[in-house]
Amino acid sequence: MSDTDLEGFRAETRAWLEANCPPEMREPVRDEDDVYWGGRNATFKNDAQKAWFEACRDKGYTVPAWPKEYGGAGLSPAQAKVLREEMAAIGARPPLSSFGIWMLGPALLHFGTEGQKQRFLNEIARGEIRWCQGYSEPGSGSDLVSLQTYGEDKGDHWVVNGQKIWTSYADKADWIFCLVRTDKENKYQGITFMLYDMASPGVSTKPILLISGSSPFCETFFDDVEVPKSYGEDVPAYVGQVNRGWDVAKYLLGHEREMISGADGGDRTSAIGAAMLRLSGELDPVLRAELAQFDVDALAYSAMGEKFLDEIKVGKAHPAQPNMMKYAGTELNKRRHELMMAAGGTRALEWDSGETDGGKPSRNWLRTKANSIEGGTSEVMLNVISKRILDLPGA
Amino acid sequence: MPLYYDDDQTMLAETASQFMAEEGSIKNQLRHWRDRNCKDGFGHGLWKQFAEMGFTGMLVGEDDGGLGMGQVEANIVLEEIGRNLTPSPFLSSSVLAATALKHGSNDVKGRWLPDLVSGDKVYAVAIDEGIKHRPERIACRAEKSGNGFRLSGKKDFVVYGASSEMIVVAARTSGSDADKDGVTLFAVPQDAAGMSHDSVRLVDASMASHVTFDNVELDGDAVIGEVDGGRDVLNAMLISGRVGSAAEGVGVARGAMDMTVDYIKQRKQFGKVIGEFQALQHRASHLYSEVEIARAVTIKAAQLFDAGSEKADLMASVAKAKVAKVAGLAVREGVQMHGGIGMTDEYDIGLYMKRERALQEFLGDQYYHAGRVAEMSGY
Numbered sequence: 001m002s003d004t005d006l007e008g009f010r011a012e013t014r015a016w017l018e019a020n021c022p023p024e025m026r027e028p029v030r031d032e033d034d035v036y037w038g039g040r041n042a043t044f045k046n047d048a049q050k051a052w053f054e055a056c057r058d059k060g061y062t063v064p065a066w067p068k069e070y071g072g073a074g075l076s077p078a079q080a081k082v083l084r085e086e087m088a089a090i091g092a093r094p095p096l097s098s099f100g101i102w103m104l105g106p107a108l109l110h111f112g113t114e115g116q117k118q119r120f121l122n123e124i125a126r127g128e129i130r131w132c133q134g135y136s137e138p139g140s141g142s143d144l145v146s147l148q149t150y151g152e153d154k155g156d157h158w159v160v161n162g163q164k165i166w167t168s169y170a171d172k173a174d175w176i177f178c179l180v181r182t183d184k185e186n187k188y189q190g191i192t193f194m195l196y197d198m199a200s201p202g203v204s205t206k207p208i209l210l211i212s213g214s215s216p217f218c219e220t221f222f223d224d225v226e227v228p229k230s231y232g233e234d235v236p237a238y239v240g241q242v243n244r245g246w247d248v249a250k251y252l253l254g255h256e257r258e259m260i261s262g263a264d265g266g267d268r269t270s271a272i273g274a275a276m277l278r279l280s281g282e283l284d285p286v287l288r289a290e291l292a293q294f295d296v297d298a299l300a301y302s303a304m305g306e307k308f309l310d311e312i313k314v315g316k317a318h319p320a321q322p323n324m325m326k327y328a329g330t331e332l333n334k335r336r337h338e339l340m341m342a343a344g345g346t347r348a349l350e351w352d353s354g355e356t357d358g359g360k361p362s363r364n365w366l367r368t369k370a371n372s373i374e375g376g377t378s379e380v381m382l383n384v385i386s387k388r389i390l391d392l393p394g395a
Numbered sequence: 396m397p398l399y400y401d402d403d404q405t406m407l408a409e410t411a412s413q414f415m416a417e418e419g420s421i422k423n424q425l426r427h428w429r430d431r432n433c434k435d436g437f438g439h440g441l442w443k444q445f446a447e448m449g450f451t452g453m454l455v456g457e458d459d460g461g462l463g464m465g466q467v468e469a470n471i472v473l474e475e476i477g478r479n480l481t482p483s484p485f486l487s488s489s490v491l492a493a494t495a496l497k498h499g500s501n502d503v504k505g506r507w508l509p510d511l512v513s514g515d516k517v518y519a520v521a522i523d524e525g526i527k528h529r530p531e532r533i534a535c536r537a538e539k540s541g542n543g544f545r546l547s548g549k550k551d552f553v554v555y556g557a558s559s560e561m562i563v564v565a566a567r568t569s570g571s572d573a574d575k576d577g578v579t580l581f582a583v584p585q586d587a588a589g590m591s592h593d594s595v596r597l598v599d600a601s602m603a604s605h606v607t608f609d610n611v612e613l614d615g616d617a618v619i620g621e622v623d624g625g626r627d628v629l630n631a632m633l634i635s636g637r638v639g640s641a642a643e644g645v646g647v648a649r650g651a652m653d654m655t656v657d658y659i660k661q662r663k664q665f666g667k668v669i670g671e672f673q674a675l676q677h678r679a680s681h682l683y684s685e686v687e688i689a690r691a692v693t694i695k696a697a698q699l700f701d702a703g704s705e706k707a708d709l710m711a712s713v714a715k716a717k718v719a720k721v722a723g724l725a726v727r728e729g730v731q732m733h734g735g736i737g738m739t740d741e742y743d744i745g746l747y748m749k750r751e752r753a754l755q756e757f758l759g760d761q762y763y764h765a766g767r768v769a770e771m772s773g774y
């Protein structure tokens with residue numbers, strides 16, 4: 001696409017956003033309640049959220065870079081970047097957040113059959129089915145491949161038994177993409193990547209209360225759950241091949257890490273310092289210095305995010321680079337919230353008050369502590385960098 | 396513009412990398428001149444080769460006999476200089492002085508640029524007046540005298556000053572020390588009567604001068620740019636130099652890191668190569684991440700400067716501050732992970748530590764630049 005075409009696209013996009021993005025959807029997302037997740041039982045927080053979602057869905061902008069036949073807008077990487085930039089310029093919220101978009105979608109685009117793509121990608125793009133991720137188990141966190149949940153082969157279906165943990169939004173999800181052991185002899189080549197309905201008999205969930213006071217996480221139990229091997233012609237119930245789900249899982253983790261890292265290539269300055277100066281009238285000099293050091297790191301990281309995305313587009317990024325982005329991005333985000341708490345002073349401590357919108361600063365601060373745990377811990381990211389990038393022995 | 400090198404830039408990087416690793420290596424240059432106590436601190440032979448490679452005049456416009464390239468390209472060379480600790484006046488002469496001269500009249504350009512491009516002469520810049528970088532205050536004074544000026548005052552940390560045929564001096568022609576306006580840049584020739592150098596060797600074996608100007612008489616044509624309006628040129632020069640020294644710092648960091656990672660893959664203790672210990676692996680991986688980030692923001696700052704963006708000043712300070720933090724980490728971890736051998740003069744890792752310290756002070760350390768970032772961000 002030539003530069004002039006791209007500029008034309010930019011003008012069009014700007015006009016479309018102007019006409020379709022309501023002012024309420026141009027405010028920063030304050031917490032997970034502001035986010036629309038879709039699904040069978042989805043409700044909208046307000047009319048603006050609904051209008052914005054529907055406009056984007058009809059345009060293919062919930063998943064702009066996916067092909068049109070799967071519910072996307074079929075944008076080229078350059079166009080997708082323009083859309084991202086224009087949305088960032090007006091502070092537009094994402095119209096739809098979902099594990100389907102971030103994780104399952106890319107895996108299906110890569111490994112799925114045509115039938116699976118037609119069905120599941122379209123459902124994801126239109127926000128019809130909400131997905132959750134069944135990876136971790138009580139005994140298998142960082143050492144994920146040791147997982148024990150077992151699917152016994154019964155010919156045309158499996159019978160699945162076991163327990164998952166930390167399953168985000170399992171109680172609200174419609175379907176699960178789940179790692180199930182289907183061969184007990186083979187550690188790596190004995191796991192199948194299954195897709196099934198959370199309403200299946202034998203599936204139950206129990207919420208886990210987090211230190212932030214919310215509980216979007218669950219223990220998930222499978223008690224003789226029957227999973228058919230197919231949902232119709234060319235729609236197998238598993239992604240990739242039976243017993244080769246680990247490849248899919250690893251591919252998907254790459255996308256998950258990219259998402260958690262916050263490497264959206266946007267030019268996000270922290271601006272905490274200026275905001276805090278307005279609030280408190282003066283800044284303690286040592287805190288000001290910490291904020292300044294943070295801004296240096298945050299602005300530098302945002303350049304790294306941009307470089308990373310540019311390099312991915314042309315295949316120049318090291319395949320293990322998402323691990324580095326995840327590590328650096330999540331450590332930075334934790335620091336951001338530490339500083340916001342410090343700068344917010346006693347006000348930020350209020351847990352249950354109108355002043356803080358129900359304790360947002362402290363709840364968000366506590367939530368960020370999981371950033372360097374979920375999707376693989378910082379220590380595990382460092383292990384991967386040691387092994388795959390630095391080529392250190394025995395790592 | 397994507398944040399990676401295009402084909403031409405990639406080719407330049409390969410050429411510069413090979414050239415610096417061979418001709419500009421630590422053994423051939425830094426150690427060679429240091430051990431001979433060379434008063435210049437760099438080799439003129441190598442500088443001639445820089446000219447043959449087209450490096451000296453990279454930032455000089457094509458009309459003036461240069462290559463008319465940008466900061467991104469200069470940074471590519473600087474990163475390789477950093478990686479090999481190659482002593483050269485490239486940063487002061489071909490980046491800082493060249494950027495200043497770009498803003499000069501045709502007469503000024505005609506007088507100084509050809510020798511810069513050909514590598515026959517090297518130039519320096521004189522900005523700082525105390526032990527810390529503080530270009531907001533300029534006390535050095537140039538009074539009108541006849542159709543020229545009379546310059547008096549002192550400058551510090553004039554890198555390779557005594558070896559330079561000309562020094563770009565930022566002096567005050569009106570107003571008080573902290574004024575934005577009233578600053579003028581002058582091209583002061585080496586033989587100017589009343590200019591004296593107290594040249595000292597620094598920790599990294601480079602040379603820098605304390606320069607004293609005692610009623611130095613300058614012609615009107617020594618002025619670079621506008622009288623009293625030199626601040627803009629000075630700022631452009633500072634951004635270019637800061638982004639450039641960030642690039643050199645990235646090179647220093649990468650050089651130190653590569654050496655260290657290599658070392659821990661070889662060295663055995665407790666019956667294993669020490670690179671197998673997770674305590675070292677995690678620190679090495681953290682360092683790798685930081686170096687990548689520092690490199691990204693340095694490329695970003697160079698691109699913004701080349702594009703004439705308003706954000707270049709902010710990003711130059713971000714880059715300088717980030718690189719200083721990261722290169723500092725790289726050399727400290729480098730020496731530590733080398734164990735006892737890292738403390739010996741025979742081993743190169745300590746040389747990286749020394750260069751990093753000098754580079755950190757050049758045009759503002761991490762604290763100065765983080766402070767600027769806060770100011771520019773409104774707090």
Ligand SMILES: Cc1cc2nc3c(=O)[nH]c(=O)nc-3n(C[C@H](O)[C@H](O)[C@H](O)COP(=O)(O)OP(=O)(O)OC[C@H]3O[C@@H](n4cnc5c(N)ncnc54)[C@H](O)[C@@H]3O)c2cc1C
Pocket residue numbers: 132133134135136138140141142143165166167168217370373374375376377378379380383
């Ligand atoms: C908020 C949140 C949401 C999550 N969402 C989901 C989800 O939706 N679906 C899902 O499947 N999972 C989810 N997880 C689980 C997450 O992936 C795991 O918590 C994570 O992989 C770590 O496993 P673990 O908790 O068992 O810790 P452990 O593996 O027991 O680790 C404990 C500590 O030991 C360290 N450690 C472990 N192994 C090593 C090693 N080899 N070297 C050095 N240090 C090591 C870890 O870094 C950590 O600090 C979520 C977790 C959280 C906190």
Ligand SMILES: Cc1cc2nc3c(=O)[nH]c(=O)nc-3n(C[C@H](O)[C@H](O)[C@H](O)COP(=O)(O)OP(=O)(O)OC[C@H]3O[C@@H](n4cnc5c(N)ncnc54)[C@H](O)[C@@H]3O)c2cc1C
Pocket residue numbers: 662664665669672674675731732733734735736738
């Ligand atoms: C200035 C100086 C004076 C000295 N004076 C004396 C003296 O008078 N007499 C004398 O006998 N010795 C002396 N030494 C030697 C000193 O005791 C050793 O340098 C020191 O024990 C480290 O050993 P090494 O240098 O072989 O490093 P190594 O053991 O090779 O270590 C290299 C790096 O690997 C790390 N490392 C090694 N093993 C592990 C591990 N298991 N886990 C994690 N990291 C590891 C180290 O911490 C270090 O960072 C001196 C050394 C110096 C620098």
